[in-house]
Amino acid sequence: MKAIFRLEWRAALARRRLLVWNLIVPLLLLAPVALSPAAAPHRAAVYAVLFVFFGTFGSAIPLIRDSRNGWNEKLLLTGYGARRWLYERLRAGTSIDLVQLIPSVALIGVAAGSNTGSIGALLLALALALVFANILGTVVAALVRSLAEGALGCTVVALFGLHFAGAFRTAQVGTWAEAVQRASPFRPLVESTRSVAATGSPPSGEVWLWPAATALVVLILVVLVGPRIARRLSGAEF
Amino acid sequence: MSVAFVVTGLSYRYHRAQRLALDGVEIAAESGCVLGLLGPNGCGKTTLIRLLAGTLRPSRGSVLLFPDEAPQSSDDRRRRVAVCFDRVPLLGPLPGREHAVWLTTLRGVGRDEAAGRVDRWLSTFGLSERANDAAETYSLGMRRKLALTESFAASPDLLLLDEPLGGLDAEGKGALLASLRAERDRGAAAVIAVHDPELAAAACDTVVLMDAGRVLTSGEPTALIGALGLETTFDVTLASPSAEGLARVGIALPEGVRSLGAAEDGLRLASPRGAVALPETAAAIVAAGGEIRAIHVREPNLDDVFVSLTGRTMRATPSVPA
Numbered sequence: 001m002k003a004i005f006r007l008e009w010r011a012a013l014a015r016r017r018l019l020v021w022n023l024i025v026p027l028l029l030l031a032p033v034a035l036s037p038a039a040a041p042h043r044a045a046v047y048a049v050l051f052v053f054f055g056t057f058g059s060a061i062p063l064i065r066d067s068r069n070g071w072n073e074k075l076l077l078t079g080y081g082a083r084r085w086l087y088e089r090l091r092a093g094t095s096i097d098l099v100q101l102i103p104s105v106a107l108i109g110v111a112a113g114s115n116t117g118s119i120g121a122l123l124l125a126l127a128l129a130l131v132f133a134n135i136l137g138t139v140v141a142a143l144v145r146s147l148a149e150g151a152l153g154c155t156v157v158a159l160f161g162l163h164f165a166g167a168f169r170t171a172q173v174g175t176w177a178e179a180v181q182r183a184s185p186f187r188p189l190v191e192s193t194r195s196v197a198a199t200g201s202p203p204s205g206e207v208w209l210w211p212a213a214t215a216l217v218v219l220i221l222v223v224l225v226g227p228r229i230a231r232r233l234s235g236a237e238f
Numbered sequence: 239m240s241v242a243f244v245v246t247g248l249s250y251r252y253h254r255a256q257r258l259a260l261d262g263v264e265i266a267a268e269s270g271c272v273l274g275l276l277g278p279n280g281c282g283k284t285t286l287i288r289l290l291a292g293t294l295r296p297s298r299g300s301v302l303l304f305p306d307e308a309p310q311s312s313d314d315r316r317r318r319v320a321v322c323f324d325r326v327p328l329l330g331p332l333p334g335r336e337h338a339v340w341l342t343t344l345r346g347v348g349r350d351e352a353a354g355r356v357d358r359w360l361s362t363f364g365l366s367e368r369a370n371d372a373a374e375t376y377s378l379g380m381r382r383k384l385a386l387t388e389s390f391a392a393s394p395d396l397l398l399l400d401e402p403l404g405g406l407d408a409e410g411k412g413a414l415l416a417s418l419r420a421e422r423d424r425g426a427a428a429v430i431a432v433h434d435p436e437l438a439a440a441a442c443d444t445v446v447l448m449d450a451g452r453v454l455t456s457g458e459p460t461a462l463i464g465a466l467g468l469e470t471t472f473d474v475t476l477a478s479p480s481a482e483g484l485a486r487v488g489i490a491l492p493e494g495v496r497s498l499g500a501a502e503d504g505l506r507l508a509s510p511r512g513a514v515a516l517p518e519t520a521a522a523i524v525a526a527g528g529e530i531r532a533i534h535v536r537e538p539n540l541d542d543v544f545v546s547l548t549g550r551t552m553r554a555t556p557s558v559p560a
Binding site (some may be wrong): 003011064066074077080081158234235237 | 291292293294295312313314315316317318319321323325327328329330331332334340341343344345346392
């Protein structure tokens with residue numbers, strides 16, 4: 001059964017106004033940067049921050065809203081398994097975010113005159129980053145008690161996540177920070193945005209392996225503790 | 239009849255609360271039974287519903303659902319229970335019908351079967367005409383009807399309804415009572431938390447009277463009322479003469495009927511035989527020269543049972559002080 005995945009998509013498509021805003025706002029934010037003469041690393045950092053914010057906030061805020069209005073509890077009371085619910089919600093959130101960000105990725109690529117290989121790599125890196133950002137947003141939503149706390153929490157985890165992925169400063173070789181950077185699921189996004197902004201070649205295969213493995217492990221861990229997260233997100237003591 | 243649930247020594251304390259919300263509750267219900275939880279605000283009805291639904295964990299004691307059957311996973315058990323809480327959460331702009339169909343399919347019911355059930359219950363609750371409007375545009379009463387549709391469409395073995403009458407019109411109340419009877423006849427058990435004694439008496443096979451987190455008494459409504467030997471009262475409004483005047487003349491009241499006193503424009507009489515004594519009583523007043531304008535008959539109800547056990551009415555202040 002993929003009922004929750006389909007329901008999330010159905011709800012997203014029914015909220016047409018929000019869907020349009022989610023397409024337009026990233027474009028409006030990125031266009032001045034993409035079309036500016038700013039240095040490529042600076043442009044790349046802005047792209048990465050916006051994409052990761054989009055994923056963390058896009059995951060946490062609806063979950064907090066649904067937690068507070070009782071919708072999560074209502075869904076879980078139908079006997080739909082907590083792990084399956086969480087997994088499908090993450091999948092749906094990631095795919096919806098990705099679709100909404102495709103025009104922004106196209107804009108960045110076209111503005112920089114990048115080749116299709118770089119743009120394709122950026123889309124792939126964005127997908128991976130959105131998986132991780134949605135997981136972070138879900139964990140934040142489970143730990144906070146209000147939308148305001150959720151917004152603060154998302155800001156902190158997104159910026160820290162990007163910092164440790166080397167978005168703002170590359171870690172020194174041989175340090176623990178470099179090991180974290182190498183394994184961060186945000187790293188391919190950071191590398192890809194730099195590649196696209198500087199019209200360089202897409203990141204090599206080495207950049208992808210550890211981040212993908214980290215994202216997979218974190219996803220499995222989160223789904224395994226799904227019932228605990230679902231309990232927090234539903235307000236129920238299941 | 240199989241047992242739907244057994245609650246043993248159940249206590250619950252909310253986080254940081256000084257008092258127990260439930261204290262040593264012991265109740266059970268069989269399949270095919272409508273059980274009413276009756277009591278003032280704050281007496282523990284909602285807490286008990288939430289413990290039965292599994293959204294709260296007991297501080298002490300236990301809740302066993304379907305104890306006669308082989309153990310099931312908590313998800314399987316949840317699929318057999320439908321809960322209608324006081325608040326009605328909705329998912330954005332989806333039409334009401336689609337909303338209910340989605341929730342039914344999440345229980346593992348096929349989409350066509352779910353749609354058929356939902357259409358049937360939407361019709362029962364008088365919501366068919368607005369079924370395809372966005373649920374977020376519904377009034378409070380319509381949202382309640384949608385929530386009831388979702389609960390009944392689940393075709394559950396145990397139905398838990400917390401204050402389901404909020405916002406319902408007369409048609410909706412009638413439909414709810416009829417639906418509860420239909421579910422009972424199907425073999426489902428239902429627990430309904432209410433604070434309206436008349437509704438509890440009309441809808442429930444068994445009533446559990448609660449106060450301050452404890453069970454005061456339980457049983458069939460008529461048996462609870464009958465056990466107290468309470469009398470039916472007749473409030474008689476007179477056109478002429480005055481009540482004092484009529485009292486001076488003297489009325490030969492029927493056997494058992496007695497006067498509780500005279501007011502400015504009428505009499506209050508008590509009958510241990512119920513309303514059957516009304517025609518004789520009215521005839522006696524007329525024979526004594528009284529001209530009757532109106533008679534209001536008040537049968538003893540479950541609120542009287544509550545008053546006899548606690549010394550106060552259910553409509554008084556909450557039983558658990560803040």
